[in-house]
Amino acid sequence: MTRLFNEPAAFADELVAGFVAANRGRVRAVHGGVARATRSEPGTVALVVGGGSGHYPAFGGLVGAGLAHGAAMGNLFASPSTQQVLSVARAAEHGGGVLLSYGNYAGDVLNFDAAEAQLIAEGIPTRTVRVTDDISSASVAEKHRRRGIAGDLVVFKVAGAAAEAGYELDEVVRVATLANERTRSFGVAFTGCTLPGAAEPLFTVPEGRMALGLGIHGEPGIGETDIPTADGLAEIFVEALLGELPDGVDAPAGQRVVVVLNGLGSVKYEELYVVYGGIARRLEEAGVEIVEPEVGEFCTSFDMAGASLTLVWLDEELETLWAAPADAPGYRKGSVPPREAVEADPEPQTSSEAVMAPASEGSRRAAARVTAALDATAAVIDAHVDELGRIDAVAGDGDHGIGMQRGATAAAVAARDAHDAGAGAGTVLVRAADAWSDRAGGTSGALWGVMLRALGTRIGDEVAPDAATLALGAREALDGIRAYGKAEVGDKTMVDAIVPFVEVLETRVAAGDELADAWDAASAAATEAAAATAELLPRMGRARPHAERSLGTPDAGAHSFGLVVTAAAAALSRKDTVR
Template sequence: MTDDIRTKKLMNAPEDIIPEAIEGMLSAHPDLLRVEGATRRALIARDGPRDGKVGIVIGGGSGHEPAFAGYVGRGLADAAAVGNVFASPSPEHIMDAARAVEGGAGVMFLYGNYTGDVMNFDMAAEECDSIGIPARSVAVTDDVASAPKGREGERRGIAGDFFVFKIAGAAAEQGRDLAACHAAAVHANANCRSMGVALSACSLPQTGKPNFELGARDMEIGMGIHGEPGMRRGALETADEVSDELMDAILADMELGQGDEVAVLVNGLGATGLLELYILHRRVTQILGGRGVKIHYSWVGEYCTSLEMAGASITLLKLDADLKTLLDMPCRTPALTVAGTLAPAGTLTKRSHDGTAGAAEVDRSTLAKDGPVTPETFRRMMLAVGEAIHDNRDWLSELDGVIGDGDHGVTMDIGWSAVRKELAAPVDETITQTSTRMAKAFLDAVGASSGPLYASAFRKAGEAVSDRLNLDAGAVVAWVEGICAGIQSRGGAQVGDKTMIDAWVPAVAKAKEALQSGGDVSACLEAACAGARNGRDYTAEIESRRGRSAKLGQRSLGHVDPGAASAHVMLVAMHRALSA
């Protein structure tokens, strides 16, 4: 570790933190958990999955422990797909989990409502459909701070995951079919509300630096679980004042009155002890009692954290007879045990779900061979991009820390490191085939939102030049345009949303102008760099409308979008590598 690292963590190499943590979980809970699949990122309940039962698969980024793998066990989740820190698991991680628990009744995916999770679980659901596994999904949307009433579908999933996962797992354990399990989870989500407060920043293992700044006497009301800024920043208040503000927002959003019954979760974000959490619960009890609302059961502790962030969240689940029954059903997991008699474990028949198709043969005699960018030149250009992303990793993460969760540079570096490893040795293949390999390597390594976006981008770019062996200026422009089209087709962002698209679209436009003016490959790439730089700088002038930073409104003004910045880094590296 270097001298400039500002935070301390008990870890070995940052790149080993997830596999070593998984190894530790397995050694700590050998009676409850096992790992399956080639990715080693799917943790499975030893006695949970069985024939005829809906398989419950939860998942998300690491750093929220005990969520998500801590809720794998009999009566709750059958499996968890484990992503990198603050990054969604990839579709392959999720599919390893789905294949391991599918007992003929289908699978249900549950996760927090974040762009990366939605895209990666959607891709997994698409793959399930292609190989004959029925799949349904529920994105948890409990955070009242992240979107107003009437736009609940835009809200983040935070500690409410705890309740929605429990209800879904109990419904499946009870023997309900896929549609009924889905309905129970949707019902729980609709009756769940949360809000949190942060008292300090957290730091990513790869950077060792706080991913946002918060003064010693300040707090952030409405903070997300990845360090996303909240509704407002103000002076630190008393425990009762904080509880009042959180509860006011929650109760304004859900109808609770005399005779209603709730379950309560007072959740620590990683560095707030039980002493403080019980003080918050004391006030929650007073507020609910004043309304004549009965607390059926409470949980106080760390159930959905944010690395070492200080702070807490409050979650209420409004109960009816069915939700109460499901909440009270027994379960046994590393992080949650509800007492009661569990039925004897059943057996799971291993099913074959082979949806893999072999790579198509390429007749090279039909491919255009004019142009200076050979497959080997292209490989060197991509290696240069990976090096440039690595060199700019911390800067990109710092940009993201201001308006997001602070991991963009880390995530891009993980993806491009996988690409560099995949392309380390020359292989006799076309640029389209190289692009396809890049897509798989990036997606398998990253997940998050960048994984599906750039995987789709590389595939689309490769398809755009599938008729060529070497690339001329027109083909290079077509490849860059394919990158942009792939990102837009998967993510749906448009110019003005303050995303990477704000750099890629003008990059394509400027490259096309250079091509129409007779520019060669170098001139077209240089023009693309200029367009991306202009687009990157433009993002500082606009409010964010997509992704985690979309919750900030005017607070996102004046800050460059990290995705647009990384797009510019990539194009500059390509141009420099070609010139060299």
């Protein structure tokens, strides 16, 4: 278990602060993560990587000369927010465009894609390469759906070396894509991992058994077997990966291959070396020539006891880029000449310092209700944070509770600050939206940001919003969720609860009901629909590969939506809100 922490919700922020303090010569803190502390050649491509915290040295530990230029570091096991990715990319970019690269997880895709679109709109050429090396997470026919695990290191190393060598953006994308296509990984686990403050691990493996095909966020594996000997595990690894050769590799014999044996947190280096001996023998027997192998921890999962094997099928260019020097806190190869330090970035303007839009007296009174509703939201999430994490861990990664807690708390604080500064209801909601998505990260953070921003934009600051305006804002929030997340009713997501909420709210408001009555009816419909997701199989997100495991358990996002709209009902129904 994870034993050393202060406040669990602050763990990710505190680990970044400590990491920067220990590596000031290589990295500097920027909002949302870290960037290189040394200058890069002007006009070269900037490689920006990222993902959830809890996987060191991925992702911040891979920032340095010859590797990444910046890393967006999200909450524990949750993707960084769009704002975090933007901040890191802007700090890392130096004239040659940006390549975004990350493991293929739903929250990362949502937030990195949104950041890519914004960077392009700002005139910064930006491209994306998603890492999809885990063969257990989808079939060959759907390999674009596969998640990224320790293959992240390979793709980042090749892309970083190409950028260092002066490749233009399209060429860096080309070799990074080739590295991803030529990389395959397979992992196993003997125990689950435990997030800071949690009483139980995200999943367990029966005593004496080994889970096959696990994910680095604690997603359950695809099967189990008795724990083998070290040689037995080497055989499982090699057979799995030789069983799926990349396009262009007809047979293993005669091929040059990079081997990465990765420990996931609690398997010791000595054990890894014993396993590696068996791997090397089997690959050599298959006629494979091993090139510059790596044995150690490159993409971990807190205290998970497990390991993964990665094979990279080389061509001459990939081999040259893999062998190039690199100097990052968590990965070094060869010798990199000293670099000039960059100046510290100025502190960004905070929301409270930004210019406040004028608001009517009616809108400011409504802002008090909105603020009270967001306070109620933060309180109900605090009360259910462990339950939300437990539900999410059944077939996912268990981060939903802590992500919702961070987001809801940040939204409540931002709303209160905006209200105290005289903001209207629309501005309060927009400020809360930005704070929620920025602090929570992950899929839920992005989606709650979309919803609150859509609602705030519709309400505005000119007049006190009526029930019809709120209903229209709710419809536009739903439209935003569908456009952003691509989910529909039946996919076992929060959309299953949002749709009935919006439909009932619209119907009751159109029938002339008071807002309080309409909202109560809509909240009840959302809560009922959220409970009914227990009987659905997920068709999207991290839970999709483990669909059967989630039967009998509601979707965490749908359940939390029901909690939030129910908690908000009391505040929204009051004629006046006194704080």
